[in-house]
Amino acid sequence: MQDPERGEFSIVHISADQSEDLEQLGTKPKFWFRHNEQRTLFKAENRGTGEDWAEMIAGEICDAIGLPHVSYQLAHETQKDLPGVICVNLAAKPLTLVLGNQLMLEADSTYPANTEQNYGVREHTVGAVAEVVEKLAPPPSDSCWQPTHKCHTAVDVFVGYVLLDTLIANQDRHHQNWGALRHETTWLAPTFDHGAGLARNEPDEKRARRLRSANRRVEMSAFARRAASGFYGSVSDRKTLRSLACFHAWQAIRPIAAGHWLEHLERISRQDFERIIDRVPASRMTPLAKEFTLELLLINQDRLLHPGSSHP
Structure with a gap:
């Protein structure tokens, strides 16, 4: 089932030390930081319930259907060892x-x-x-x-x-x-x-x-x-x-x-x-x-x- 052209989703490694401020909406640990010169949000998947992979699959389906959508990347916060996703503001x-x-x-x-x-x-x-x-x-x-x-x-x-x-x-x-x-x-x-x-x-x-x-x-x-x-x-x-x-x-x-x-x-x-x-x-x-x-x-x-x- 491996896609020979695209391979697995890459994982961006970040640290909470990069945090600019805390995001108020929602219930999951999250913070804003600068990534590739853009203000970017990290959202942790700290409950092990698959929100990170669900977000990634949904985004790929949006691409396939042709829907305008926010793009996400898999991420890993190294300080607290938290998986999650990131998206540009x-x-x-x-x-x-x-x-x-x-x-x-x-x-x-x-x-x-x-x-x-x-x-x-x-x-x-x-x-x-x-x-x-x-x-x-x-x-x-x-x-x-x-x-x-x-x-x-x-x-x-x-x-x-x-x-x-x-x-x-x-x-x-x-x-x-x-x-x-x-x-x-x-x-x-x-x-x-x-x-x-x-x-x-x-x-x-x-x-x-x-x-x-x-x-x-x-x-x-x-x-x-x-x-x-x-x-x-x-x-x-x-x-x-x-x-x-x-x-x-x-x-x-x-x-x-x-x-x-x-x-x-x-x-x-x-x-x-x-x-x-x-x-x-x-x-x-x-x-x-x-x-x-x-x-x-x-x-x-x-x-x-x-x-x-x-x-x-």
């Missing part, structure tokens, strides 16, 4: 990052943006978010994303973010895990923070039980269907939408853009997924985790491309 001056909760508050003064709660915010509905994203400019063109006649607005691109969430079983698209960049104009930010995806915290013993089951496909499909999204269908809903239902809700808003992203997804082969997963060093991801992740991606790809199949 998304909002280098003069840009400002405006997170989703603040964008929602700008549109609706009653939106609960300033609570410490990221989850369970029922006002974070597909419709309300779509109305806010509709007012944003699309992300600037880059080497990954170029506007087309099928996909050229911020909402069109956001539909791709939701497709990604469904594919990688990312349940963490709460209102601080999307946003906009602002300087004179305000445009949709690249997608970021995918470390909660790919069932990365599932223990190997549970992975093995599902993979070795006589009904492997049924077991894995049932597991995939449980993934929830970060969006509510309406403010009266008690739970967020399941991930595939969430994509279908966004697809109804922008069917042509959804078709664009589905076409891109269909071009990714099993071998492509294998090559991406195999780039993760064995020191970061177990063989069982790799096998499980591949199966999960293939099932979710099938669910997205063939919604009437046996994997609803």
Whole structure:
């Protein structure tokens, strides 16, 4: 499964002595430092739950699909012996990052943006978010994303973010895990923070039980269907939408853009997924985790491309 052209992901070695200041958002040890003359964030994977490899695989999938995204590199903090990832500052001056909760508050003064709660915010509905994203400019063109006649607005691109969430079983698209960049104009930010995806915290013993089951496909499909999204269908809903239902809700808003992203997804082969997963060093991801992740991606790809199949 080794990709002869690209090989394993490299690991950048850094020290906490390089820290400039502490990052406030989130719960993991993290700090800013200078790397290749750019302000860069180190996020530790100190709980052994696979957030580092999940972030790397998600980024490679973004490349394959053509989604604008924050690029991550595997890293190792030598002072405290912490694995993790690094990424360049998304909002280098003069840009400002405006997170989703603040964008929602700008549109609706009653939106609960300033609570410490990221989850369970029922006002974070597909419709309300779509109305806010509709007012944003699309992300600037880059080497990954170029506007087309099928996909050229911020909402069109956001539909791709939701497709990604469904594919990688990312349940963490709460209102601080999307946003906009602002300087004179305000445009949709690249997608970021995918470390909660790919069932990365599932223990190997549970992975093995599902993979070795006589009904492997049924077991894995049932597991995939449980993934929830970060969006509510309406403010009266008690739970967020399941991930595939969430994509279908966004697809109804922008069917042509959804078709664009589905076409891109269909071009990714099993071998492509294998090559991406195999780039993760064995020191970061177990063989069982790799096998499980591949199966999960293939099932979710099938669910997205063939919604009437046996994997609803």
